[in-house]
Amino acid sequence: MTHGVVTPGGNFSERATSAVANPELQRALRNLDTRLHTARAVADTTPEMKDRAAALRREVLADLDGWLDRLEDSLTRVGVVVHRADTPAAARTVVLDLVRANEARTVVKSKSMATEEIDLGAALEAVGIEVVETDLGEYIVQVAEERPSHMITPAIHKTLDQIAAVLGTRADGPLPVEREALAAWTHDHLRPAFLRAEVGISGVNFAAADTGTITIVTNEGNGRLCTTWPRVHIAVMPIEKVIPRFADLATLVPLLTRSATGQSLSNYLSMITGPRREGESDGPEELHVVFLDHNRRALLGTAYEEMLACIRCGACLNVCPVYRKVSGHAYDAVYSGPMGKILTPLLSLGEEGRDLPGASSLCGACTEACPVEIPLADLLVRLRADLRVPGPLRPLPAPTNAPTNAPTDAAATVGHVRLPGEGYAWPTGRAPLGSRPAPRSAKHLLFTAWSRVWASPAGYRASAVAARLPGRFGGDWARRAPLVTGWTATRDLPLPDRRSFRARWADREPGASQW
Amino acid sequence: MPDVPSVALFVTCVVDQVAPDVGVASVRLLEAAGCDVSFPEAQTCCGQPAANSGEPEAAARLARHFVDVFEPFDAIVAPSGSCAAMIHHWYDRLLTGRDRDRGLAVAAKTFELSQYLVTVLDRVDLGARVDATVTVHDACHGLRNLGVGSAPRRLLEAAGATIVEMVEPETCCGFGGTFSIEHGEVAGPLADDKLAHAAATDAEFLVSGDSSCLLHLEGRRRRTGTGPRPIHFAELLARGLP
Amino acid sequence: MTGTLVDGLRTALTANRVDVHGPFGSAEASEHVVGRALVHASGAPVAVSPADELVAALGIVDGLRSAGVEVLVTGDDGWRDRLPDARLGITGSALAVAETGSLALAAGPGSPRAVSLLPPVHVCLVSVADVVATFADAIAWVAGGPLPSALTWIGGPSRTGDLEMIQTLGVHGPAAVEVVLVASDST
Numbered sequence: 001m002t003h004g005v006v007t008p009g010g011n012f013s014e015r016a017t018s019a020v021a022n023p024e025l026q027r028a029l030r031n032l033d034t035r036l037h038t039a040r041a042v043a044d045t046t047p048e049m050k051d052r053a054a055a056l057r058r059e060v061l062a063d064l065d066g067w068l069d070r071l072e073d074s075l076t077r078v079g080v081v082v083h084r085a086d087t088p089a090a091a092r093t094v095v096l097d098l099v100r101a102n103e104a105r106t107v108v109k110s111k112s113m114a115t116e117e118i119d120l121g122a123a124l125e126a127v128g129i130e131v132v133e134t135d136l137g138e139y140i141v142q143v144a145e146e147r148p149s150h151m152i153t154p155a156i157h158k159t160l161d162q163i164a165a166v167l168g169t170r171a172d173g174p175l176p177v178e179r180e181a182l183a184a185w186t187h188d189h190l191r192p193a194f195l196r197a198e199v200g201i202s203g204v205n206f207a208a209a210d211t212g213t214i215t216i217v218t219n220e221g222n223g224r225l226c227t228t229w230p231r232v233h234i235a236v237m238p239i240e241k242v243i244p245r246f247a248d249l250a251t252l253v254p255l256l257t258r259s260a261t262g263q264s265l266s267n268y269l270s271m272i273t274g275p276r277r278e279g280e281s282d283g284p285e286e287l288h289v290v291f292l293d294h295n296r297r298a299l300l301g302t303a304y305e306e307m308l309a310c311i312r313c314g315a316c317l318n319v320c321p322v323y324r325k326v327s328g329h330a331y332d333a334v335y336s337g338p339m340g341k342i343l344t345p346l347l348s349l350g351e352e353g354r355d356l357p358g359a360s361s362l363c364g365a366c367t368e369a370c371p372v373e374i375p376l377a378d379l380l381v382r383l384r385a386d387l388r389v390p391g392p393l394r395p396l397p398a399p400t401n402a403p404t405n406a407p408t409d410a411a412a413t414v415g416h417v418r419l420p421g422e423g424y425a426w427p428t429g430r431a432p433l434g435s436r437p438a439p440r441s442a443k444h445l446l447f448t449a450w451s452r453v454w455a456s457p458a459g460y461r462a463s464a465v466a467a468r469l470p471g472r473f474g475g476d477w478a479r480r481a482p483l484v485t486g487w488t489a490t491r492d493l494p495l496p497d498r499r500s501f502r503a504r505w506a507d508r509e510p511g512a513s514q515w
Numbered sequence: 516m517p518d519v520p521s522v523a524l525f526v527t528c529v530v531d532q533v534a535p536d537v538g539v540a541s542v543r544l545l546e547a548a549g550c551d552v553s554f555p556e557a558q559t560c561c562g563q564p565a566a567n568s569g570e571p572e573a574a575a576r577l578a579r580h581f582v583d584v585f586e587p588f589d590a591i592v593a594p595s596g597s598c599a600a601m602i603h604h605w606y607d608r609l610l611t612g613r614d615r616d617r618g619l620a621v622a623a624k625t626f627e628l629s630q631y632l633v634t635v636l637d638r639v640d641l642g643a644r645v646d647a648t649v650t651v652h653d654a655c656h657g658l659r660n661l662g663v664g665s666a667p668r669r670l671l672e673a674a675g676a677t678i679v680e681m682v683e684p685e686t687c688c689g690f691g692g693t694f695s696i697e698h699g700e701v702a703g704p705l706a707d708d709k710l711a712h713a714a715a716t717d718a719e720f721l722v723s724g725d726s727s728c729l730l731h732l733e734g735r736r737r738r739t740g741t742g743p744r745p746i747h748f749a750e751l752l753a754r755g756l757p
Numbered sequence: 758m759t760g761t762l763v764d765g766l767r768t769a770l771t772a773n774r775v776d777v778h779g780p781f782g783s784a785e786a787s788e789h790v791v792g793r794a795l796v797h798a799s800g801a802p803v804a805v806s807p808a809d810e811l812v813a814a815l816g817i818v819d820g821l822r823s824a825g826v827e828v829l830v831t832g833d834d835g836w837r838d839r840l841p842d843a844r845l846g847i848t849g850s851a852l853a854v855a856e857t858g859s860l861a862l863a864a865g866p867g868s869p870r871a872v873s874l875l876p877p878v879h880v881c882l883v884s885v886a887d888v889v890a891t892f893a894d895a896i897a898w899v900a901g902g903p904l905p906s907a908l909t910w911i912g913g914p915s916r917t918g919d920l921e922m923i924q925t926l927g928v929h930g931p932a933a934v935e936v937v938l939v940a941s942d943s944t
Contacts, residue, residue: 017700028921035922078906136928137919153919160921179925183917186928194929195841211904221874221915221930228870228907246904250896254857261918265857265892267773268930269910277906279866281831321687325701359698361691361705362567363655378608384569414634415626416603417662447565451573454528455580460559464532477737486696490703491734494533501531501538505554515543 006329012359019326028159029327032318043264045255045371053255054373054420056248057309060240064300064308067209067242068291074212075289078274083290088118091292095120095201095234098288099129102232104198110216110223111135112203113151113312114236114292116334117347120201132193134222136186140166149328149336152260152314157327190222200226200284204237205256205311207289208246211273214289215249217256219267227270233284238292240308252311259313259371295347302395303382304346306420309372310339316366316376322359331356338366338376345383350393357383364419373420388444461502468496520636522550523588525581525625527598527726528560534726540753541594541628547641547756548632557584563601566609567692575609582606582617590635591625594749596657597725599627604660627657628749629666629724639669643755645676650718650743652709652732653685654725667724667748674755679716683708688723690731706735710742721745762855762888763938769858770936773913774926779938780885786939787815790880791824793935794845797878801844802829804876808867809849811882811939817847831867846876846931852887853936854895857912860936861895864907873911879931881911886941 007018019025060067072082085091099107107129109115121131121142133142137154141147144166148154155163164177167185175185202223206215214235216223227233243252249271257266276283299305317323317337328336333344333353341360344353357380366376386393453459477492487493508515522545526538545552562577581602585591593599602625606618632638649671657663668678689695689705710732713721721743723729729745736742767777781789794803807818807830821828829839851863860881864870873879889895899908915930926932 013698013700016698020700020704031922134929135919136917140919153922155919156922163920179920179923180927182920183925183928184932187932190929191841211900213904219915220917220928222928224870224874224909225929228874245900247896247900250893254892263912265854265859265910265912267912267914267916269859271904271908271910272906273904273908274906277865280864280906281836281866281869282871283864283869283906321689321705322698322701325704357569358694359701361655361687361689361694361702363687363691364659365655365685365687368659381567381569384567385571386569388569415599415630415661415663416622417660419604419660443568444570447568447570447573451562451565451570451576454559455576457557457559460528467532477734484696486699487734490699490738491706491731492737493734494730496532497535499535501526501535502554502556504535504539505542505556515539515546 006326008332012330012332012355015330015332016326016359019330024159024162025157025327028157029324032156032324043258043262045258049251049255050371050373052251053371054309056243056251057311057372059244060242061300061305061308064239064242064297067244068239070209071207071212071242072291074209076212078212079287080212080274081286081288083288084293085290086293088292088294091118091236091290092120092123094290095236096123096127098232098234099124099199102198104129104232106130106132106193106197107199107201108132108134108193108197108226108230109138110200110202110218110226111138111154112201112236113334114203114238115201116148117238117294118236118292120236132190132197134190134194134226135218136183136220139186139190143167143170147329147334150314150317151312151335157329194225194229197230199232199234200230201234201236202226204235204241204289206243206249206252207237207241208249209242209244211246213246213271213273215253216270216272217253217266217268218270219261221268224268224270227272227284228282231284232286232288233275234288234290236290236292238294239296240310255371256311256313259315259369295349298349299346299395301397304342304379304395306374306379307339307342307346309374310343311372313371315369315371319365319369321361321363321365338380339374342376342379342383345387345393346395350387350391354387357387367419370420375420378419388441464496464500468498520550521589522552522631523585523591524552524554525558525561525585525591525593525598526554527593527595529726529730530594533730534747537594537726537747537750540747540749541592543753543756544628544632544641544643544749545592547643548636548638550636553588555584555588561598561601562609563598563605564692566601566605571609574605578606578609578618579614582614582621585621585625586617589624590631591621592628592631593625594628594747595725595727596627596654596661596663597727599625600656600660627661627663627724629670630661630663633666633669640673641670641752642757643674643752645671645674645751645755647719647751648677648679648717649720649722649751650679650681650713650716651684652681652688652713652721652723652728654723654728655687657724658685663724667722670752671722671748674752676751679718681712681716683712688728688732690728692727695731702731703735706732707739707741710736710739714742718743720751722748722751724748762890763885765855765890766853766858766883766888767938769855770913773858775858775913776933776935777938778935780940781937782940783815786882786937787817787820789937790815790817790847790882791820791826793880793937794821794826794847795824797845798826799844801842802827802839804829804840804843804846804872806848806868806872807831808865809882811849811884812847815882815939831869840871840875843876845878845880846872846874847880847882848873849882850887851908852889852895852898853883854890854892855888856891859892859895860911861899862909862911863905864909865905870907870909873909874930877931878933878935879911880935880937882937882939884939884941
């Protein structure tokens with residue numbers, strides 16, 4: 001597995017640097033700017049749709065275990081075999097055992113972030129199973145031995161020339177750099193795999209607890225083929241994909257497709273309620289659903305449980321200025337973009353992606369775009385604090401700020417936008433991870449010292465005098481400066497003005513009508 | 516609203532130390548709108564650099580200081596959407612108990628400058644004249660956390676400025692506080708995009724409401740020579756006051 | 758009212774790159790479908806979902822056979838092995854959504870999932886009486902009854918956005934979808 005367009009290894013900054021310097025990647029990413037954003041303008045979400053969907057997702061999170069039990073009952077009732085996996089390894093074992101029990105030699109997969117999360121393809125290939133990714137973008141990255149760089153459009157980092165070259169390695173001769181021809185070649189090339197595969201593996205977009213219906217949203221038809229023709233269908237489902245009622249699909253599916261691609265509805269929706277029934281000629285004879293936890297339950301009751309509302313639409317990636325510059329491989333993680341910066345350290349309990357939450361300008365475009373109103377920017381800030389303490393991340397229940405007795409409600413005034421996620425207080429006054437001591441990093445000590453000095457007017461004035469010293473020897477802007485080389489590498493640094501505002505205010509003529 | 520609105524200027528640490536002309540301009544605009552402006556000299560910083568760096572204890576310490584300083588005033592006005600948003604959005608989360616009650620009460624009377632003039636005072640024409648073509652960058656926190664939106668544009672239009680909108684005026688310029696230091700490799704190209712979009716409008720000025728963004732853009736412009744001059748709307752308007 | 762819904766459906770389907778024909782009376786509809794089969798099949802078998810309500814009501818299978826078309830229906834010997842060779846799949850639909858231009862197909866005995874999926878062309882019969890205004894209406898209607906093992910919603914020809922984010926038709930599912938509208942007094 002290579003990182004494709006970025007130099008592998010290193011930290012986010014190093015990978016981002018190579019991504020920004022890659023002209024082919026930058027050319028491919030401009031398609032995101034122009035084409036997707038144009039499409040989304042046609043069928044966007046409304047605040048009312050978002051509110052309804054957000055409420056539905058919180059209804060689930062308020063009793064996730066209860067909804068999962070109800071879902072399991074319903075699935076079992078319609079003939080589905082439910083497996084519960086606490087870890088990626090356990091989920092892989094479930095799938096491997098099923099594949100082996102069915103003596104399968106070929107597995108066709110439709111695009112599924114959950115199977116990426118548990119690295120299922122590699123595990124199957126390791127035991128000699130032929131694994132064929134069938135979503136076109138996913139197939140392109142599989143052939144290129146890369147990882148998807150976008151959860152909706154996995155090969156968004158590749159130009160058409162590059163795609164033709166990649167697919168050409170599986171063709172008899174060079175393929176034309178022409179979209180319809182490449183799509184048709186993919187159809188013919190992958191069709192035999194669909195017909196010979198004994199097992200189809202998919203993800204799940206939504207699973208309705210009342211009816212046991214799993215819904216899969218696709219455009220190409222590969223999801224339909226994977227769940228129609230092979231004898232066995234295995235669906236890997238992160239536990240938060242449960243929704244209370246089949247009827248809720250009316251809200252959630254259009255919200256997903258509008259947020260993901262700007263389609264009022266995707267080209268195909270498969271609503272599957274159990275395996276093939278008596279008298280039917282196709283559809284899987286066996287249907288298995290694997291509930292994947294992977295530390296998700298550990299987030300319940302913490303401020304981070306909000307991340308479990310995510311429906312994997314990719315909207316936060318598409319609007320993120322950082323993602324749009326560097327694309328998915330720079331994150332070196334299954335999930336990229338704003339949601340990936342949060343989910344990667346959370347699902348790994350701090351083992352992976354510790355530098356990701358810092359790679360955000362906190363502009364809030366993600367929070368604004370999120371169709372289920374996850375306070376993504378706030379969670380990034382919170383994670384920055386919680387990841388200060390080395391070692392495993394153990395999210396603790398966040399205290400909830402009770403309604404205030406303050407005389408005025410700030411939310412009712414001019415200059416206040418009620419953003420999602422209000423209500424969780426930051427547990428200040430103690431280490432954010434509870435009983436553990438506050439971190440003793442240089443950064444922490446620096447901010448502690450700085451805040452102590454600046455919490456006093458005299459300290460502020462003294463530090464301002466000190467900061468002014470370098471400026472005495474040169475102009476208003478510096479090309480080089482110690483400590484902030486990250487700034488001066490790309491920009492001149494503004495130096496403190498020779499006379500601060502407060503000095504000018506103090507010199508102001510008393511009673512002057514004009515300044 | 517009293518006949519002569521009384522306003523405490525929260526000038527912000529960045530304006531105080533690095534862009535004092537913006538502070539002077541803010542006072543002149545507020546006075547042109549008929550306000551009685553005071554400057555509580557004990558003020559320092561809202562605490563945002565610490566909060567955004569994941570240092571909530573340090574941020575809360577500065578938040579408590581801010582509340583102590585500004586609690587007595589009827590209205591607090593800052594020439595920065597980002598700092599005003601810090602008070603509105605984060606004091607609620609950083610402070611607890613009685614501190615939080617006080618913080619929320621202070622937040623309720625804290626305003627970004629253009630919003631205070633346009634929405635609270637209902638003053639759009641301050642008597643300033645700006646004979647220039649400008650393009651406006653919507654600084655993120657003012658836009659998304661405070662809903663500032665069109666207020667700077669309305670002030671500029673009333674002063675006679677011609678506004679030419681750039682591509683993606685609402686997309687981040689790449690500043691983002693410590694992000695701009697830790698991730699210059701992304702912050703620089705984002706500034707380039709913003710400056711290029713602004714340059715394509717042929718505007719004379721790239722106007723915004725946050726000095727930090729403007730300093731970041733100007734720092735990049737000094738390296739590349741691309742784009743119109745970044746300037747705070749208060750400074751541009753105050754220059755055109757009689 | 759029905760006219761408005763049908764117009765909406767036609768507009769949405771056309772936007773989805775579906776060819777819409779009709780509404781026809783039953784005899785005309787049957788004739789039309791047979792005609793399309795002769796165009797598309799070019800000697801290959803035509804797969805049909807015989808249990809779909811309109812397919813049965815219009816006598817599509819008999820009509821095709823009378824016209825000399827080789828018809829493949831569930832229950833035929835080697836159905837599963839021969840279906841991949843079909844050049845055309847003909848189905849009915851449970852309902853259609855005017856807002857989004859979506860066709861809902863319910864799986865069942867004699868109504869397999871693959872007839873609308875494996876052949877490169879899909880012809881779908883839609884009764885104008887089965888057109889509902891919105892996806893929400895459709896879900897509410899479906900939720901009121903027993904759910905089939907597979908309820909498939911089809912917007913139009915198979916498509917992908919994976920090639921530089923330009924919509925490209927014809928990947929895994931049918932590259933062409935035709936809808937034949939059938940007037941409500943025909944069933």
